Amino acid sequence: MAAQQRIDPSTVVGWGVDADPQNDPTYPMRDRSQESKGGLDWERPTLQGRDIELLRSTEHNRRTAVFGTSTPPSGLSGAIRRQAFKKSEGKWSHWLMLLAADRINVVEGIGDDLIHGRIPNIPAEMGIRSELQHNMPGLIRKVAVTGAVLAVITALVRAAPSRRH
Amino acid sequence: MLAMDYRGPYRVRAEQKPMPTIQHPEDAIVRVTRSCICGSDLHLYHGMVPDTRIGMTFGHEFTGIVEEVGSEVKNLKVGDHVIVPFNIACGKCHFCQQGLFGNCHESNSEATAVGGIFGYSHTAGGYDGGQAEYVRVPYADVGPTVIPPGMDLDDAVLLTDVVPTGYQAAEMGGIKRGDTVVVFGAGPVGIMAARCAWLFGAGRVIVIDHLEYRLDFARQYCPAEVYNFRSVEDPVYFLKKITDSLGADVCIDAVGGDAAGSAMHSLLGTKLKLEAGAATALHWAINSVKKGGIVSIVGVYGPTGNIVPIGNVVNKGITIRANQASVKRLLPRLIEHVQAGRINPKALITHKVPLEEVADAYHIFSAKLDGCIKPVLVPSSVNVS
Numbered sequence: 319m320a321a322q323q324r325i326d327p328s329t330v331v332g333w334g335v336d337a338d339p340q341n342d343p344t345y346p347m348r349d350r351s352q353e354s355k356g357g358l359d360w361e362r363p364t365l366q367g368r369d370i371e372l373l374r375s376t377e378h379n380r381r382t383a384v385f386g387t388s389t390p391p392s393g394l395s396g397a398i399r400r401q402a403f404k405k406s407e408g409k410w411s412h413w414l415m416l417l418a419a420d421r422i423n424v425v426e427g428i429g430d431d432l433i434h435g436r437i438p439n440i441p442a443e444m445g446i447r448s449e450l451q452h453n454m455p456g457l458i459r460k461v462a463v464t465g466a467v468l469a470v471i472t473a474l475v476r477a478a479p480s481r482r483h
Numbered sequence: 484m485l486a487m488d489y490r491g492p493y494r495v496r497a498e499q500k501p502m503p504t505i506q507h508p509e510d511a512i513v514r515v516t517r518s519c520i521c522g523s524d525l526h527l528y529h530g531m532v533p534d535t536r537i538g539m540t541f542g543h544e545f546t547g548i549v550e551e552v553g554s555e556v557k558n559l560k561v562g563d564h565v566i567v568p569f570n571i572a573c574g575k576c577h578f579c580q581q582g583l584f585g586n587c588h589e590s591n592s593e594a595t596a597v598g599g600i601f602g603y604s605h606t607a608g609g610y611d612g613g614q615a616e617y618v619r620v621p622y623a624d625v626g627p628t629v630i631p632p633g634m635d636l637d638d639a640v641l642l643t644d645v646v647p648t649g650y651q652a653a654e655m656g657g658i659k660r661g662d663t664v665v666v667f668g669a670g671p672v673g674i675m676a677a678r679c680a681w682l683f684g685a686g687r688v689i690v691i692d693h694l695e696y697r698l699d700f701a702r703q704y705c706p707a708e709v710y711n712f713r714s715v716e717d718p719v720y721f722l723k724k725i726t727d728s729l730g731a732d733v734c735i736d737a738v739g740g741d742a743a744g745s746a747m748h749s750l751l752g753t754k755l756k757l758e759a760g761a762a763t764a765l766h767w768a769i770n771s772v773k774k775g776g777i778v779s780i781v782g783v784y785g786p787t788g789n790i791v792p793i794g795n796v797v798n799k800g801i802t803i804r805a806n807q808a809s810v811k812r813l814l815p816r817l818i819e820h821v822q823a824g825r826i827n828p829k830a831l832i833t834h835k836v837p838l839e840e841v842a843d844a845y846h847i848f849s850a851k852l853d854g855c856i857k858p859v860l861v862p863s864s865v866n867v868s
Contacts, residue, residue, distance in 0.1 A: 319710065319714050319715050319721065321708070321724075321725040322708045322709070322710075323708075324687060324708065325687070325688070325706055325707070325708065327681065327684075327685065327686055327687075330681045330706065331824070331825055332681060332682050332820070332823075332825035332826075333681050333682070333684065334660060334681075334682070334683070334684035335682055335825065336654075336679075336682045336683050336684075336816075337658075337659070337660055337682075337683055337684030338683070339659065341654070341657045341658075352580040352581055352582075358577075358588075359577075360575050360576050360577060360580070361575055362575070362589065363507075363509060363573050363575060363589060363622070364507065364508050364509065364555060366506055366507040367506070367507075372592055372593075373592075373593055373605070374592045374593065375592065375593055375594050375595055377594075377595040378592060378595060381592045382588070382589045382590055382591060382592045382599075382608075383507075383573060383589040383590075384506070384507050384509070384510075384571070384573075384589065384590055384599070384621040384622065385590075385591075385592045385593075385599075385608060385609065386599070386605070386608045386609030386610035386611065387506060387609070387610075387611075387619075388536070388538070388539050388540065388605075388609050388610060388611040389536040389537070389538045389539050389605075389609070391536075395536075399534065403593075407594055407595060407596050407786065410787055410788075413533045413785070413786055413787050414533075414787075416533035416534040416606075417533045417756060419534070420530065420533065420534065420535055420536070421530075423491075423536055423537045424490070424491035424492070424537060426537065427490055427491060427537035427538070430537075438490065438494075438496075439496075440494060442496070442842060443490055443494040443495060443496045443842050444493050444494055444842065444846060445842045445843045445844075445845060445846020445847065445849075445850075446846075447842075447843050448843035448844075448846045448847045448852060448853075449846060449850070449852075451853075452847065452852040452853045453850065453852050456850075
């Protein structure tokens with residue numbers, strides 16, 4: 319592939335209006351002029367009241383002044399998350415346990431739907447309507463591939479007992 | 484109220500949930516008027532971010548009208564229509580005092596690796612997000628900014644993340660007049676990074692992706708030279724060839740962990756989760772940048788680790804700069820750019836979808852259907868233009 323024709327920068331609206339020869343590699347990452355002497359010495363905001371279970375990183379000395387209250391840990395996935403939070407963020411096991419908990423949580427979510435008398439409409443949750451509308455060939459291909467894989471598995475399962483005789 | 488509800492990888496639905504309440508004296512409750520789906524929401528949607536719990540509401544790019552304020556909120560008042568930065572920042576801590584509003588130390592108890600972010604898993608603080616009719620906004624006097632009179636709401640909602648992140652990507656590149664800048668990724672942030680590279684005086688802007696419709700858009704919008712990496716055997720080799728073998732002065736990774744283009748990274752990062760996402764774009768950026776050049780990373784990766792050629796970073800003397808955008812710091816200048824017509828954010832919006840159809844919106848964006856660049860969710864209760 320050949321290089322495309324270059325664009326004349328002077329034709330681009332706003333070219334160079336923010337050019338800053340003084341853009342030091344350490345700025346804008348840190349403006350040290352307001353930096354404190356170090357440590358947790360700033361005037362803290364009011365602390366949010368805590369009426370839910372909050373898991374805290376071991377790398378924090380204290381809980382933060384505010385925190386999210388979405389979906390506190392629960393069930394088996396919650397138990398795994400509690401164990402994960404005994405390990406620091408620097409440990410891969412911390413994150414891998416959280417990922418494992420996430421997957422278990424999916425099953426718990428389906429169970430929770432069923433307990434509440436709701437059968438989750440998984441195709442709708444996966445956007446089947448938009449797939450039908452915008453990607454019918456792709457959908458047909460996925461169905462065909464899935465069908466073929468299932469057919470092969472079924473054939474292998476059915477063939478297995480006859481080989482044992 | 485109606486809200487997006489995460490049910491597992493590739494599964495979301497609209498669900499009735501309890502109204503949010505004031506939890507802290509600096510909170511506000513905001514009635515959402517626009518809420519985007521971000522490319523980084525797709526990392527959550529694909530199950531790549533640890534501690535993403537079933538039942539959470541995503542959404543960190545939203546505008547809304549203040550419905551209620553806590554007792555310590557002094558500046559915002561009920562009825563204000565606000566841009567809400569995606570970062571949750573206290574404005575007081577060691578990091579906020581340095582302008583690092585994306586790294587606040589008083590907003591995320593669950594990790595020190597990232598500040599609080601609306602609707603972005605418990606790894607980012609466990610806050611429900613703005614893909615809902617109402618949302619709780621902590622530190623309401625710090626981040627939220629009243630939408631200037633006359634500003635289009637579709638422009639305003641993109642000032643919550645896409646524009647600042649794209650702008651900071653270019654800013655972190657330390658671009659000097661005449662520099663060659665390569666942007667990996669022609670999603671909304673990559674397109675905006677390429678557009679903003681010109682504002683910093685770039686002499687040449689190149690965008691790399693594999694989706695032709697997005698490259699076509701970038702060619703016109705940024706404007707930029709655009710190349711499909713599937714049309715060249717080796718994008719790094721190709722970029723060297725079109726830069727006199729030197730490489731680019733600045734490379735920007737605007738893709739993150741959902742990258743295509745490398746079977747190894749896709750297998751390890753996307754399928755097996757043994758990397759924190761597929762670091763293909765970062766790998767290419769390190770190898771494509773000039774010796775002594777700068778790699779700017781705004782693409783989102785998970786907290787574990789990635790395989791990249793760090794030896795080349797050392798041997799080439801590369802400076803790597805990266806962060807979550809400091810939206811509050813950047814907003815005043817970006818509002819000027821929008822009002823002056825130098826940036827046209829709303830042109831990125833290709834889909835406006837009712838909140839009720841959130842599952843379809845996610846699928847269209849994730850599967851890159853129907854020419855989708857940027858989808859915006861609009862609650863049915865919204866009657867503002």
